[in-house]
Amino acid sequence: MQTIGDILLTRSAVETEPPARPVVYPLVPCCDTFTESLKGDMTFACLVTGYFPVPVDITWDISKGMQNVTQNFPPMKSSNGHLTSSSQLSILGTNVNGNRFQCNVAHNPTNTKTSKIVPTESLGQCKVEQPQISLLAPACGDGTITYPVELVCLLQHVKPNEAKVEWLKNGEKMNPSPGYSSAQGADGYYMGESRVNVSKDSWNRGDVYTCKVTHPAFATGFEMHNARKCADCCDPPPVEVLLLPPSLEDLYIAHNTTITCLVTNLGSTSSPEITWSRGSGNAKDVVTGKPVQQKNGTYSVTSILRVCAEEWKSGEKFTCTVKHPDIPSAIIKSISKIQEVNVQAPSVYVFPPSADELTLQESATLTCLAKGFHPSDILVTWTQQDRSMPPEAYMNVGPHQDPAQKGNSYFIYSKLTIPASEWQQGNVYSCVVGHEGLPMTFVHRSVDKASGKPTAVNVSVVLSDTEVTCY
Numbered sequence: 339m340q341t342i343g344d345i346l347l348t349r350s351a352v353e354t355e356p357p358a359r360p361v362v363y364p365l366v367p368c369c370d371t372f373t374e375s376l377k378g379d380m381t382f383a384c385l386v387t388g389y390f391p392v393p394v395d396i397t398w399d400i401s402k403g404m405q406n407v408t409q410n411f412p413p414m415k416s417s418n419g420h421l422t423s424s425s426q427l428s429i430l431g432t433n434v435n436g437n438r439f440q441c442n443v444a445h446n447p448t449n450t451k452t453s454k455i456v457p458t459e460s461l462g463q464c465k466v467e468q469p470q471i472s473l474l475a476p477a478c479g480d481g482t483i484t485y486p487v488e489l490v491c492l493l494q495h496v497k498p499n500e501a502k503v504e505w506l507k508n509g510e511k512m513n514p515s516p517g518y519s520s521a522q523g524a525d526g527y528y529m530g531e532s533r534v535n536v537s538k539d540s541w542n543r544g545d546v547y548t549c550k551v552t553h554p555a556f557a558t559g560f561e562m563h564n565a566r567k568c569a570d571c572c573d574p575p576p577v578e579v580l581l582l583p584p585s586l587e588d589l590y591i592a593h594n595t596t597i598t599c600l601v602t603n604l605g606s607t608s609s610p611e612i613t614w615s616r617g618s619g620n621a622k623d624v625v626t627g628k629p630v631q632q633k634n635g636t637y638s639v640t641s642i643l644r645v646c647a648e649e650w651k652s653g654e655k656f657t658c659t660v661k662h663p664d665i666p667s668a669i670i671k672s673i674s675k676i677q678e679v680n681v682q683a684p685s686v687y688v689f690p691p692s693a694d695e696l697t698l699q700e701s702a703t704l705t706c707l708a709k710g711f712h713p714s715d716i717l718v719t720w721t722q723q724d725r726s727m728p729p730e731a732y733m734n735v736g737p738h739q740d741p742a743q744k745g746n747s748y749f750i751y752s753k754l755t756i757p758a759s760e761w762q763q764g765n766v767y768s769c770v771v772g773h774e775g776l777p778m779t780f781v782h783r784s785v786d787k788a789s790g791k792p793t794a795v796n797v798s799v800v801l802s803d804t805e806v807t808c809y
Contacts, residue, residue, distance in 0.1 A: 379429065
C-alpha cells in the first residue's frame with residue numbers, strides 16, 4: 339500500500355520519465371563502532387538508491403531467529419529525480435557471529451527483486467584485542483612483606499572501555515567488591531586498576547584471591563587470575579650454573595684475568611663441590627667462596643679460576659663441574675674464547691670541548707671515537723692525570739655496526755663531562771681503548787687545554803717491559 343509521501347513523490351515526477359531499477363548496498367558498521375558495540379546493539383543497514391518510481395519494499399531475513407528491530411526510512415528525491423531509501427536492522431552485538439543477515443528489496447514498477455547478504459565477514463578484520471591483565475602480588479621469597487598485603491589487578495590495552503572487575507575470596511564473591519577505575523591513554527586504549535587489601539591472618543592462612551575480569555573481547559566473556567601466599571604456590575627454582583668470561587679490563591690492561599663459575603638457586607647453606615679443569619695444564623689457582631643468601635631466599639656460591647690473558651686468547655677450554663645434594667647429577671659447563679678470523683684494530687680519535695660550551699663556564703665535554711674495529715668486544719675508559727676515572731663519570735654509546743664501512747666493522751663513542759674549571763686548570767685527560775686487534779692490546783690518547791689537540795701514547799709498550807707472570 340502506498341503512503342501519502344509515495345503518492346506525492348509519484349505525482350511530482352515527470353510523467354514521461356521511465357522507471358528505474360534500484361541499486362542495493364548492504365552496509366556494516368566501521369571498526370571503531372563495531373568494537374564499541376560488541377556488548378550493546380549492532381546496527382546493519384540496507385541502502386536502496388537510484389530507483390523510480392515508488393514504492394519499494396525492504397525486508398530482512400536472518401538465518402537464526404532472534405529478537406531484532408527494523409526501521410524503514412521514507413524515500414528521498416535526488417536532483418535527477420531518482421529516489422533513495424534505507425532500512426536499518428538492530429540486533430544484540432553478541433549474536434553477530436555465526437549468523438547471516440540478508441536484505442530483500444522488491445520494486446514492482448520495474449518488476450525487480452534484489453537480495454543482498456550483509457558482509458559480516460569483513461568485521462573479522464576489525465581487531466578486537468583482549469585486555470592485558472596482570473595480578474600484582476608479593477614476589478616469591480620476599481621477606482619484607484608489609485601488612486595488610488595490597489593486591490592490584492591491572493588492566494592494559496583495553497578497548498572498548500567496558501571491562502568489569504570482581505574480586506573473589508576462596509571462590510566466593512567479596513562483598514562489598516573493591517572499585518575499578520580507568521583512564522584513556524594517548525593511543526586511544528584504556529588502562530584500569532582495582533585494588534584489594536588482604537589482612538595478615540588471611541594471607542598467611544593461604545586464602546586464594548581471584549581477580550575476575552569481564553570484557554566482550556574474551557571468548558568466554560571473562561578471565562580470572564589468582565593470587566595467594568607464595569610459599570604454597572611456588573616451586574623452588576632449579577639450580578643453575580653460569581660461566582662468566584674474563585673482563586675486558588683484565589684482558590687488555592692487567593694481562594692476568596679470571597674466569598668465574600657462579601652457582602645459583604641453592605636451597606641450603608651446604609657448600610657445593612666445585613672443580614675446575616682445562617684443556618692444557620692444571621687448574622690450581624682457584625678461590626671458592628662461601629654460600630651467600632639472596633633476596634629470594636636461595637643461596638649462591640662463586641668460584642674463581644685465575645688464568646693468564648694469553649691462555650684465554652689462545653682459545654683454550656675451561657670447564658667447571660658442580661655437585662650438590664639439590665641436583666640429581668653433576669652440572670658441567672665449559673667456556674672458551676671464540677677465535678675471530680677477520681680481526682681489525684680500531685682507529686681512535688679524541689676531541690676537546692667546543693669553544694661554545696666553554697663560553698658558558700659550566701661544563702666541558704670530551705669525546706672519544708673508536709671506529710673500524712672487529713670483533714665488537716672493546717674497552718673504552720678515561721683517566722685524569724693518569725688516574726682512572728669512575729664509570730659513572732663517562733658514558734659509552736655502542737658499539738654499533740658501522741653502515742658507512744664495508745665489511746663487518748664497528749664504532750663506539752665515549753663522552754666524558756667534567757666541570758669547566760677543571761679543564762681550565764690544565765688537567766690531562768686520556769681515553770684508553772683496549773681491543774684484541776691492537777698490537778699491544780690498548781692505546782692511550784690524551785688531550786688538555788695547553789696542547790689543544792690530542793696526542794697518542796701506546797702505554798702498553800711501557801707495560802710490556804715489566805714482568806708478567808701467567809698463573
